[in-house]
Amino acid sequence: MPEIEERYPESLMNTFGPPKLALVRGEGAHVWDEHGKEYVDLLGGIAVNSLGHAHPALVAAVTQQLQTLGHVSNFFATEPQVTLAERLLGLAGREGKVFFTNSGTEANEAAFKATRKTGRTHLVSTLDSFHGRTMGALALTAKQAYREPFEPLPGEVTFVPYGDVEALAAAVTDETAAFVVEPLQGEAGVNVAPPGYLEAARRITADHGALLWVDEVQTGVGRTGRFFATDVEADLVTLAKGLGGGIPIGALLAFGEAATLLQPGNHGTTFGGNPVAAAAALAVLDTIEADDLLDHVDRLGKHLRDGLAHPHVAEVRGEGLLIGLSLDAEKAAAAVTAAQDAGFIINMCTPDRVRLAPPLVLTEADADAFLAAWPQILEEAYRS
Numbered sequence: 614m615p616e617i618e619e620r621y622p623e624s625l626m627n628t629f630g631p632p633k634l635a636l637v638r639g640e641g642a643h644v645w646d647e648h649g650k651e652y653v654d655l656l657g658g659i660a661v662n663s664l665g666h667a668h669p670a671l672v673a674a675v676t677q678q679l680q681t682l683g684h685v686s687n688f689f690a691t692e693p694q695v696t697l698a699e700r701l702l703g704l705a706g707r708e709g710k711v712f713f714t715n716s717g718t719e720a721n722e723a724a725f726k727a728t729r730k731t732g733r734t735h736l737v738s739t740l741d742s743f744h745g746r747t748m749g750a751l752a753l754t755a756k757q758a759y760r761e762p763f764e765p766l767p768g769e770v771t772f773v774p775y776g777d778v779e780a781l782a783a784a785v786t787d788e789t790a791a792f793v794v795e796p797l798q799g800e801a802g803v804n805v806a807p808p809g810y811l812e813a814a815r816r817i818t819a820d821h822g823a824l825l826w827v828d829e830v831q832t833g834v835g836r837t838g839r840f841f842a843t844d845v846e847a848d849l850v851t852l853a854k855g856l857g858g859g860i861p862i863g864a865l866l867a868f869g870e871a872a873t874l875l876q877p878g879n880h881g882t883t884f885g886g887n888p889v890a891a892a893a894a895l896a897v898l899d900t901i902e903a904d905d906l907l908d909h910v911d912r913l914g915k916h917l918r919d920g921l922a923h924p925h926v927a928e929v930r931g932e933g934l935l936i937g938l939s940l941d942a943e944k945a946a947a948a949v950t951a952a953q954d955a956g957f958i959i960n961m962c963t964p965d966r967v968r969l970a971p972p973l974v975l976t977e978a979d980a981d982a983f984l985a986a987w988p989q990i991l992e993e994a995y996r997s
């Protein structure tokens with residue numbers, strides 16, 4: 614049998630480019646490739662594997678739920694789904710309602726449809742944003758390369774520079790249905806909102822009767838050292854990536870009047886809120902609490918950010934374990950390759966930007982191993 618990497622392009626559509634590795638096994642923040650080489654996984658399935666790989670609590674929850682009741686469709690209620698909705702609203706500390714999906718882009722589609730029920734169609738989004746790849750979410754995503762082949766996209770969308778309060782105030786009008794924004798722009802290479810930006814967004818949208826929609830697909834579920842990256846009270850909040858710890862699940866949380874925008878028949882999903890996915894998410898929430906992971910993420914994130922300083926590193930950004938850094942040259946791809954050779958998985962966001970989004974359970978020893986290897990990784994990258 615040829616190697617997995619050789620078989621891949623023969624049967625898989627070429628949407629992602631050639632795979633970097635074929636992985637066969639994982640444990641904690643470690644993964645192994647098909648040749649038995651071990652890596653510290655500092656990408657965590659793109660901010661998804663909150664509990665790392667093969668976490669016993671996640672394995673037990675999924676196994677037990679699948680043995681009990683695996684799937685029933687949304688004609689029926691299940692206990693894990695209801696409990697998960699209650700827990701998420703409890704964490705938000707507000708009255709609201711939840712709609713479950715299977716992914717981030719679907720959570721955003723649900724939110725997009727909710728905004729249409731306001732009777733308004735104008736939306737405001739930010740430059741450098743990423744909200745997903747389905748047509749609605751793509752309409753809100755700024756990146757031209759992703760958008761252009763698929764235009765016309767739905768909606769009337771105005772894009773404003775991220776963090777610019779004046780531009781936002783000028784863009785939001787009495788015709789605006791919603792402003793959608795990430796608390797930190799993950800895909801862009803981790804841009805952190807300037808202090809007061811989301812508070813200003815809350816004020817501006819409220820002044821015009823528009824909804825504030827915070828996309829926490831990447832930043833939510835403890836990633837930043839807080840369960841939600843922002844305390845600002847949005848009308849719509851979307852979650853996905855880290856929520857299921859690797860089992861696909863997303864959620865739209867809607868608060869106040871926004872919670873009743875979607876009415877019977879307005880939206881649906883076959884898989885969304887499936888009991889196995891909900892049980893996985895409950896295991897993630899339980900473990901974050903039981904193991905004090907928010908504190909751990911906060912501390913380890915600071916430690917990592919401090920340790921990444923280097924003459925070739927122009928800037929280190931981020932909160933908790935969502936970390937972005939800019940190199941002083943277009944060496945991100947070379948750094949990813951050099952890191953992989955050294956046994957570390959990291960991610961390139963743009964030609965000069967690198968992102969880390971490791972499991973929330975990353976150990977200090979693994980973080981230190983990476984920091985110790987980092988100068989050598991950069992040296993290697995800049996030599997190529």
Ligand SMILES: *Cc1c(COP(=O)(O)O)cnc(C)c1O
Pocket residue numbers: 715716717718719721743744745746795799800828829830831853854
């Ligand atoms: C990843 C991401 C999405 C899309 O999620 P998928 O599960 O890939 O559809 C949407 N918004 C943000 C902020 C993301 O980081």
